[in-house]
Amino acid sequence: MIASPLIELIAREHPAFVHIPLGLVAVLPLAMLASFNARHGRVLTGTSFFLAGIGWLASSLALFSGLVWGRQINLIAPSGYLPVVASEKQVLQRILQVHILAAVSGFLVGGVCVFLLWRVWRQNFSSDASSDHRHAGRRFWERGVGAPALLMAVIWLGCWGFSGKLGGIMVFGNEATNKAAAEADAAKRNDAEADLPIRALDYASLEPADTAPSRSKAHGDRWRRIWVTASGIDAYKAGKPLPPGAYAVMSTFTDDKGKPSTEPGPLYMKETKGDGTTAFAFYWPRVPEALQKDFGGDSVYWRSPDPKLATCLGCHEKGGAATK
Numbered sequence: 001m002i003a004s005p006l007i008e009l010i011a012r013e014h015p016a017f018v019h020i021p022l023g024l025v026a027v028l029p030l031a032m033l034a035s036f037n038a039r040h041g042r043v044l045t046g047t048s049f050f051l052a053g054i055g056w057l058a059s060s061l062a063l064f065s066g067l068v069w070g071r072q073i074n075l076i077a078p079s080g081y082l083p084v085v086a087s088e089k090q091v092l093q094r095i096l097q098v099h100i101l102a103a104v105s106g107f108l109v110g111g112v113c114v115f116l117l118w119r120v121w122r123q124n125f126s127s128d129a130s131s132d133h134r135h136a137g138r139r140f141w142e143r144g145v146g147a148p149a150l151l152m153a154v155i156w157l158g159c160w161g162f163s164g165k166l167g168g169i170m171v172f173g174n175e176a177t178n179k180a181a182a183e184a185d186a187a188k189r190n191d192a193e194a195d196l197p198i199r200a201l202d203y204a205s206l207e208p209a210d211t212a213p214s215r216s217k218a219h220g221d222r223w224r225r226i227w228v229t230a231s232g233i234d235a236y237k238a239g240k241p242l243p244p245g246a247y248a249v250m251s252t253f254t255d256d257k258g259k260p261s262t263e264p265g266p267l268y269m270k271e272t273k274g275d276g277t278t279a280f281a282f283y284w285p286r287v288p289e290a291l292q293k294d295f296g297g298d299s300v301y302w303r304s305p306d307p308k309l310a311t312c313l314g315c316h317e318k319g320g321a322a323t324k
């Protein structure tokens with residue numbers, strides 16, 4: 001989408017803009033109801049048409065701004081019109097879907113309402129002033145703007161009122177959205193390694209599995225040392241899979257003319273989780289410039305189930321000793 005300062009403003013101020021059409025449509029049924037009074041029928045029909053017309057036009061700007069905003073904050077895909085709800089936990093996306101559907105329904109019903117009002121207004125215009133007398137003789141639901149238009153206006157307001165209520169929840173939060181946000185926060189706080197592989201970085205506190213660095217073809221031909229938790233070192237030395245809760249870390253150095261250089265390479269980690277499954281981690285905080293394109297950045301931290309670790313699984317099947 002084109003990013004101009006004006007469009008930015010229109011998008012960001014969506015929660016403010018929507019009050020213009022909403023306010024007009026909120027007073028619309030009152031004007032329409034009053035038009036049933038024979039004495040003011042024509043004037044208030046004109047007023048109703050005016051309110052509905054401006055409200056409807058203003059709402060197209062509100063719909064547009066909502067769409068741009070949703071795309072800017074990545075709730076809606078760049079070329080999409082509705083958010084994708086992938087899991088039950090995405091409370092915000094679910095509310096946004098209903099919010100959009102209610103807003104668009106209101107827009108469609110509003111279009112019909114404006115059309116009905118335009119028809120009555122045009123009839124009034126083309127007939128002469130004495131029609132006010134005939135007006136008085138009409139059946140009640142045919143007076144003023146007419147009952148069908150009034151019904152449309154009430155449904156219109158209902159759709160937008162509902163959409164607005166959901167909009168308010170998304171902006172200010174309610175119990176469900178606040179709970180979901182708090183849960184996501186807590187999950188991140190409980191996951192101490194969300195940003196850094198803290199245990200792998202503390203590899204020197206583990207049991208060394210070897211006494212000197214050796215070279216590993218399997219891991220980028222780097223020089224490496226292997227460190228294993230006390231709970232797993234015996235199994236490791238016996239060539240058995242690590243018991244649940246144990247993990248091994250491989251610290252690496254690049255090669256310098258047949259010897260380990262002083263420049264650290266990536267950290268590799270392999271863990272047998274409590275449930276017996278194997279998890280991997282790969283952490284390289286300083287990727288050399290020449291390799292940055294292959295690794296997709298100047299620093300990488302991948303954890304299972306990141307698909308980029310699929311190659312690890314290829315050699316390390318099922319937590320057993322890796323086959324050479």
Ligand code: HEC
Nearest residue numbers: 216218248249250268269270280281282311312315322324
């Ligand atoms: C080409 C096969 C291969 C690939 C790919 C591979 N490994 Fe390994 N890995 C091995 C072998 C074989 C060993 C045994 C020691 C050695 O020869 O380096 C090993 C050892 C390890 C160790 C030391 C503990 C142990 O089980 O011996 C860790 C930790 C490790 N690998 C992590 C990883 C991670 C993380 C990845 C993915 C980023 C990975 N490996 C990719 C073959 C592989």
